[in-house]
Amino acid sequence: MTKQYETVIGLEVHVELATKTKIFCGCSTEFGGAPNTHTCPVCTGMPGSLPVLNKQVVEYALAVGLATNCGINQYCKFDRKNYFYPDNPQNYQISQLYLPICHDGWVEIETAAGPKRIGIHEIHMEEDAGKLIHDEWDDCSLVDYNRSGVPLIEIVSEPDMRSADEVIAYLEKLRLIIQYLGASDCKLQEGSMRADVNLSVREVGAAQLGTRTEMKNLNSFKAIARAIEGERKRQIELLEEGRRVIQETRRWDDNKESSHAMRSKEDAQDYRYFPDPDLTPVVISDEWLQAVRDRQPELRTEKLARYQQEYQLPLYDAEILTGSKHLADIFEATVALCGRPKEVSNWLMVEAMRLLKEKEQDPEDLTFSPENLAALIGMVEKNMINRTVAKTVFEEIFAHDVDPQAYVAEKGLGMVSDEGELRRTIETVIADNPQSVEDFRNGKEKAMGFLVGQTMRAMKGKADPAKVNQIVRELLTK
Amino acid sequence: MNSLLEMTAVQLGGKIKSREVGVVEAAKAALAQIQAVEPAVCAYVTVDEAGALRQAEAVQKKIDAGELTGPLAGVPAAVKDNMCTEGLLTTCSSKILYNFVPTYTAEAVLNLQKAGAVILGKTNMDEFAMGSTTETSAFGVTRNPWNLEHVPGGSSGGSCAAVSANECFYALGSDTGGSIRQPSSFCGVTGIKPTYGTVSRYGLIAYGSSLDQIGPIAKDVSDCAAVLETIASYDRKDSTSIPRKDCDFTSALVDDVKGMRIGIPRDYLGEGLDGEVKAAILQAAKVLEEKGAVVEKFDLSLVEYAIPAYYVIASAEASSNLSRFDGVKYGFRAKEYEGLHNMYKRSRSEGFGPEVKRRIMLGSFVLSSGYYDAYYLKALRTKALIKKAFDKAFEKYDVILGPASPSTAPGLGESLGDPLKMYLGDIYTISVNLAGLPGMTVPCGTDSKGLPIGLQLIGDCFQEKNIIRAGYAFEQSRKYESPKIARDAQAAAGYGGAQGGPADGIRNRIAETAGKEA
Numbered sequence: 001m002t003k004q005y006e007t008v009i010g011l012e013v014h015v016e017l018a019t020k021t022k023i024f025c026g027c028s029t030e031f032g033g034a035p036n037t038h039t040c041p042v043c044t045g046m047p048g049s050l051p052v053l054n055k056q057v058v059e060y061a062l063a064v065g066l067a068t069n070c071g072i073n074q075y076c077k078f079d080r081k082n083y084f085y086p087d088n089p090q091n092y093q094i095s096q097l098y099l100p101i102c103h104d105g106w107v108e109i110e111t112a113a114g115p116k117r118i119g120i121h122e123i124h125m126e127e128d129a130g131k132l133i134h135d136e137w138d139d140c141s142l143v144d145y146n147r148s149g150v151p152l153i154e155i156v157s158e159p160d161m162r163s164a165d166e167v168i169a170y171l172e173k174l175r176l177i178i179q180y181l182g183a184s185d186c187k188l189q190e191g192s193m194r195a196d197v198n199l200s201v202r203e204v205g206a207a208q209l210g211t212r213t214e215m216k217n218l219n220s221f222k223a224i225a226r227a228i229e230g231e232r233k234r235q236i237e238l239l240e241e242g243r244r245v246i247q248e249t250r251r252w253d254d255n256k257e258s259s260h261a262m263r264s265k266e267d268a269q270d271y272r273y274f275p276d277p278d279l280t281p282v283v284i285s286d287e288w289l290q291a292v293r294d295r296q297p298e299l300r301t302e303k304l305a306r307y308q309q310e311y312q313l314p315l316y317d318a319e320i321l322t323g324s325k326h327l328a329d330i331f332e333a334t335v336a337l338c339g340r341p342k343e344v345s346n347w348l349m350v351e352a353m354r355l356l357k358e359k360e361q362d363p364e365d366l367t368f369s370p371e372n373l374a375a376l377i378g379m380v381e382k383n384m385i386n387r388t389v390a391k392t393v394f395e396e397i398f399a400h401d402v403d404p405q406a407y408v409a410e411k412g413l414g415m416v417s418d419e420g421e422l423r424r425t426i427e428t429v430i431a432d433n434p435q436s437v438e439d440f441r442n443g444k445e446k447a448m449g450f451l452v453g454q455t456m457r458a459m460k461g462k463a464d465p466a467k468v469n470q471i472v473r474e475l476l477t478k
Numbered sequence: 479m480n481s482l483l484e485m486t487a488v489q490l491g492g493k494i495k496s497r498e499v500g501v502v503e504a505a506k507a508a509l510a511q512i513q514a515v516e517p518a519v520c521a522y523v524t525v526d527e528a529g530a531l532r533q534a535e536a537v538q539k540k541i542d543a544g545e546l547t548g549p550l551a552g553v554p555a556a557v558k559d560n561m562c563t564e565g566l567l568t569t570c571s572s573k574i575l576y577n578f579v580p581t582y583t584a585e586a587v588l589n590l591q592k593a594g595a596v597i598l599g600k601t602n603m604d605e606f607a608m609g610s611t612t613e614t615s616a617f618g619v620t621r622n623p624w625n626l627e628h629v630p631g632g633s634s635g636g637s638c639a640a641v642s643a644n645e646c647f648y649a650l651g652s653d654t655g656g657s658i659r660q661p662s663s664f665c666g667v668t669g670i671k672p673t674y675g676t677v678s679r680y681g682l683i684a685y686g687s688s689l690d691q692i693g694p695i696a697k698d699v700s701d702c703a704a705v706l707e708t709i710a711s712y713d714r715k716d717s718t719s720i721p722r723k724d725c726d727f728t729s730a731l732v733d734d735v736k737g738m739r740i741g742i743p744r745d746y747l748g749e750g751l752d753g754e755v756k757a758a759i760l761q762a763a764k765v766l767e768e769k770g771a772v773v774e775k776f777d778l779s780l781v782e783y784a785i786p787a788y789y790v791i792a793s794a795e796a797s798s799n800l801s802r803f804d805g806v807k808y809g810f811r812a813k814e815y816e817g818l819h820n821m822y823k824r825s826r827s828e829g830f831g832p833e834v835k836r837r838i839m840l841g842s843f844v845l846s847s848g849y850y851d852a853y854y855l856k857a858l859r860t861k862a863l864i865k866k867a868f869d870k871a872f873e874k875y876d877v878i879l880g881p882a883s884p885s886t887a888p889g890l891g892e893s894l895g896d897p898l899k900m901y902l903g904d905i906y907t908i909s910v911n912l913a914g915l916p917g918m919t920v921p922c923g924t925d926s927k928g929l930p931i932g933l934q935l936i937g938d939c940f941q942e943k944n945i946i947r948a949g950y951a952f953e954q955s956r957k958y959e960s961p962k963i964a965r966d967a968q969a970a971a972g973y974g975g976a977q978g979g980p981a982d983g984i985r986n987r988i989a990e991t992a993g994k995e996a
Contacts, residue, residue, distance in 0.1 A: 045807070047802065050679060050716050051717065052714060084822055090801065090802045274850070277795055
């Protein structure tokens with residue numbers, strides 16, 4: 001390859017909003033549920049039914065728009081996007097084309113070359129479609145409309161990204177912002193955050209953009225990174241062979257690590273967009289907008305600063321804890337119960353993160369309650385258990401959210417501080433290890449550590465380490 | 479002659495209240511009339527005989543218990559077949575919905591039921607309300623009770639014919655471009671299309687969503703005011719519904735038009751208007767003038783742009799509204815097809831009639847990329863200008879008066895061959911929908927063929943009371959007449975019970991029509 005190429009990437013990110021009810025009816029948005037149980041005449045497109053906008057959807061969209069520095073269209077409209085497909089019960093999707101709620105924003109990402117702004121072209125509100133289930137056994141397709149009408153926002157970026165790293169950084173940034181706003185849990189695997197990648201390549205220095213393709217079916221950050229790399233290579237190869245890139249939609253197959261064309265621009269549909277006459281324009285008053293602005297929660301940057309100031313945490317701790325809204329929530333709730341922020345931080349950063357890594361989970365998957373972690377920290381502080389035992393108990397809290405006091409009592413893990421019992425055990429240990437006693441008396445401090453360790457072992461880790469140290473020293477120097 | 483059937487809805491309601499007439503008795507009288515007249519008139523798609531009698535008994539109990547005291551309690555009514563009725567076939571007179579039984583009831587119908595209405599059945603209409611003659615129905619052509627060789631008008635032709643032939647005491651219709659007012663005019667009954675947003679559209683199967691309104695059809699203005707008062711409601715399920723505090727329409731039933739300013743658009747009296755219709759309209763204006771109204775002619779601009787703007791907007795909305803009828807979830811699905819795309823294509827090709835297909839194609843065209851600005855946006859701008867022209871007129875006038883249609887009811891089969899001519903027949907009614915105004919038709923005479931002529935009264939937004947007052951004052955000058963077929967049938971009628979009918983006591987024309995096709 002003699003020429004130098006630049007990759008140009010823009011993203012369309014769909015985010016499922018965390019409203020309790022759907023965008024145009026009162027049905028539950030809860031994930032799962034038997035097929036077609038969260039449905040009504042509106043979200044199944046029954047004749048005569050009419051949509052009514054869920055106000056919370058507008059508020060979430062506004063919150064995301066404000067947090068991403070967007071302009072707000074205080075007069076916006078819904079449009080119908082017409083296309084036939086069975087997952088779309090009305091055969092049109094209610095979306096926004098002509099006047100989306102948010103426009104012209106940006107977020108800042110960190111890159112190797114320093115901070116960089118990624119432009120946001122627009123954010124619009126729309127409804128999700130149902131789910132088709134293809135029954136190969138019976139050779140038929142079934143439709144589940146539980147997801148039909150679940151509210152989405154689509155965040156359309158400018159083509160400002162140049163590498164997979166930038167794309168991931170941008171997505172991470174969006175995810176954090178939206179999670180902090182409580183507008184969505186943004187889980188790629190469950191589909192509550194979905195990204196379509198628009199990618200083109202051009203020679204470095206070229207003024208014009210190359211022909212782009214759109215890639216769909218990307219459901220993890222890793223898949224996105226692999227798809228970008230794959231598509232970049234594919235397009236460069238085409239150009240190097242003197243062929244053209246065709247504007248088309250491609251489906252990424254992460255198992256095969258390759259993509260295939262779904263449809264080209266030539267057979268692109270005409271969606272015949274027009275304003276939905278069943279919905280009145282959304283008029284966002286200055287007061288409403290201000291109220292949403294006033295309710296904006298603390299976002300990551302602010303939290304990061306506060307953790308260092310208020311809790312005196314090092315930057316490193318603060319970054320990890322605030323790297324997930326859920327983790328930060330657990331941290332704050334635990335500190336509120338037991339104080340000792342650094343201690344809480346240590347448990348989360350060291351033990352919790354280790355266990356997550358072992359189980360290949362994300363901080364979002366943490367399920368234990370702050371009460372139980374706080375109780376555990378209290379027990380350590382009061383010398384009710386020692387650290388070794390505490391780590392075992394934490395694993396139980398992590399996995400099953402057990403009440404540490406009950407668990408310790410049940411398993412008999414309480415710390416043994418009884419002098420008589422300790423003394424008897426230590427006397428046996430000393431009698432069994434004359435060499436170590438000899439070594440210590442010859443000035444080898446380390447030998448004492450061995451004897452303490454043997455004692456702890458004999459006591460199944462439950463002995464009060466301070467007391468053991470004290471008694472061992474006393475008996476050795478007698 | 480059964481004088482019960484000649485009563486207006488409010489008169490019958492009064493007799494039921496005073497226990498002079500029983501609710502079941504009234505329902506049976508209406509069902510008997512239906513049995514006698516339907517073979518000739520074909521106003522209903524579905525008659526729910528068993529359900530009507532069940533409702534009648536339940537309503538009588540509530541009246542006896544003092545739970546229902548309204549003026550319409552116990553009065554039998556009919557509903558146009560584009561309003562959903564839970565458990566009762568709702569077809570829009572289209573093959574594509576030949577088997578559709580809704581799981582819920584339209585808000586306007588619920589409001590009627592709460593007021594003690596007894597719903598007799600569902601009336602025939604132009605398929606999906608597209609047409610001006612009720613000939614585009616997939617389930618038979620409704621005849622004009624005044625002359626069975628003529629159309630009843632449309633699209634609410636079944637509702638108007640049923641009221642006219644005494645097959646119900648009042649009916650609900652829907653009006654997108656004149657579909658209540660024009661057939662009311664042709665059938666010699668009274669109908670109101672209220673201000674857009676007054677009656678909930680929830681459960682009304684949409685044709686042109688931004689223009690559709692449900693309204694009452696009855697023998698006189700008093701009935702229409704009472705029914706409109708009952709069905710009007712602010713409904714959170716309909717985003718275009720408007721909260722109003724002035725829905726006490728019966729308070730406007732006053733025989734007094736002194737000082738009322740009435741304008742007649744010269745554009746409504748020009749070329750294309752039948753001479754006999756013109757004479758009757760001007761005579762009606764004179765009656766109001768004699769009663770003290772100030773009547774003058776004026777120029778309402780943009781009249782000629784209403785029809786093209788209407789057909790662009792209504793068809794555009796319809797092309798999208800009707801896309802849900804695809805054979806996937808309910809309704810008709812073609813018997814043979816290969817794959818999804820072909821299933822859509824065949825189901826819709828076989829399920830929709832030619833007029834519906836014409837408008838879906840027209841609507842799809844005007845919304846397609848490259849044409850959207852030139853047609854759809856331009857039509858929307860025209861709509862706004864028409865509204866402005868009316869705003870200006872209503873600075874000077876309380877009521878605008880004119881004909882409802884250029885002629886009386888055409889003969890059967892005369893209209894469909896020339897759709898453009900049929901569209902032009904909507905010229906006086908359509909701009910009212912584009913501007914969202916209330917409009918009413920009141921009978922004002924007959925032509926030399928004995929066919930009814932209707933007077934149209936148009937009010938400013940939310941000023942139904944003005945047209946109700948003018949209409950009420952006018953109708954005091956003449957007596958309501960029902961057609962001969964209605965009176966003749968009554969002489970012989972007596973409810974025979976649902977003999978020979980289906981076991982569930984619901985009769986419909988679906989099987990009958992399907993048989994003919996095969």
